[in-house]
Amino acid sequence: MKVLIVEDEPELSASIVSYLLNEKYQCDTAEDFMQAENKIIDFNYDCVIVDIGLPGGNGLDLIRLVKRMKKNEGIIVISANGALSDKIIGLNLGADDYLAKPFHLSELIARLNAIIRRRNFNGAEVFEHNELRVQVEDKLVFVHDKAIVLNKKELDLLLFLITNRRRVISKSAISQHLSQNESGYYRGYDVVYAHMKNLKRKLADAGCRDYIKTIYGVGYKLDCDEAIS
């Protein structure tokens, strides 16, 4: 999987690259409009991550370029401007997703995975680890081949853990992920604790071992190394 990261802040760009490496992703970066334009024309990517405010041009024009060339890249917009109207403009131009800065890298990879999944796997992606099996796109969770019922938030949480399974996810990232698309201005980790507790209980009740490790109160990690089959 090849990803192009168009971001003029080298530090942020480097962080994204660093986070995406050791994954199924190969990364390429562009720091200004011209570079990005050339790379989009010359190469094929699975997904392009575009910042809106770029030296030499507007990231929105890169989306137009991709669409004009009828290329098949997925597009994620990252912008400091979280305004709803900008979000709508970006999505209307054909972007697949929109992330307002600052975002967590775990959230970016979750969105990236979702786009790749939609484009490449046709919903057939399955996560399997010992007794636990998750049909990602169907939103079905099995323990010992028996379906268990999770509510939307718990499922969301489990999928988020699975997406970032090789890494530690901060509580702060989980909290933001769970409250995305909701204008709820509730901050704090109580929601995270509540959902995490319920998820763990439901998995344990069905006879699943506890794969979710707490990392010193700073975050969580799904402790397994099975690849997606």
Next chain:
Amino acid sequence: MKLLAKTSRILLGYAIVVLLVSIPLFYFVIEQLYYQDVDDALRLRKKELTIRTKKLHRERDIALWLAMDNDVKISLSAPPLRDSIYPKLYMDTLAHEMEPYRELATSLQVNHKLYHATIRRSLVESQDLIVGIAEVQGVLLIIMFIGWLLISRSISKKIWQPFDRIIEWLQNYQVDKEQPLINPVSGIVEFDQLNRVVNELVSKNKKAYQDQKNFIENASHEMQTPVAILQSKLDLLIQSKGLTAEQAHHLQSSYEVIERLTHLNQSLLLLSKIENQQFPDLVEVSVKATVTKILKHLEALIDDKPVSLNVEHHGDKMLHGHPVLVEILLSNLITNAVHHTPANGHIYISITDDGFLIENSGTPLPFDDNKLFSRFGKKSTNRHGVGLGLAIAFEISQLYQLKLNYQFKEHIHQFSIRF
């Protein structure tokens, strides 16, 4: 007291004093003038008598002549008299009352004899005249004064019109709304000057406000990218192998700080957007549906705390507004309640056709009630909030002309919105 009433009152007092003084003064002056006239007439009469009596030679003629004129009396006298004029009262034999006269006492030489003569003249007519004139004068003064009052009143109304316009304009002036400046031409120098000064002040004020708002927007905006870098670095740092508990603790603190910063930025941006009215797409939003949605999101939290929740629907209201803002308004109130309810406390929500009400148990506010809705008005003891949630709720309710109120009684915090 109105300016016009104040000036009128002072002038009225002055006019009354002038009136009271002028009527007797006038009377006195006319009286003096008249007396002079009468006295001149008396002296003339004396001259006439002197000339005429020269022709009289006999005592009998004098007596006869004198009998003809009631107003002249002559008697023999030894020493010559100097002329003197004085007022005197005489009995009117017809009317049987005392009447005022002016009398001239003098000496007359008739037939080498010295007579003492008194010549008098009635003042009855003059007195009536003087009173009459004084009355007319008084009435004229009063009419003039009333006329002046009415005219000044009607003129004042017209003259003060530009002033009233400025006041009205200033009353309706809001620094965050776009409004045309007041028309600076009234034709009256003072008001034009006032207009100009007000316009200058307002423009300066507006510019300061605009600059401040731009600053907040730009600052909030520009901060997003550095914060994003910082957050991404932490996301990488947290992956470190062999992370110690102490390092993790520092990491967690940093995450929290970044979160607060992010939340602060978002809230400030949201506030300035609400103030800029950047949420123009108005639709009908159901209060009931929005509340249900919010509660669903908070379900786990409410169950976990634990807090008992009681929701009553006695109707619904379709609010004409932006769905995001309506949701923020309601969710800020609800999450605020959830947050501040102690464990095992209770929350009560009621939705009716004309209002939304949320109550939660708790201890009294540790700060003044009226700081509740102000920005950063209260010292937040809560690490996750930045104290802007209620300010945002208040701003949204203002925008949609809803009445958001708070009261605390019997250990119950109550927020109500009247639609």
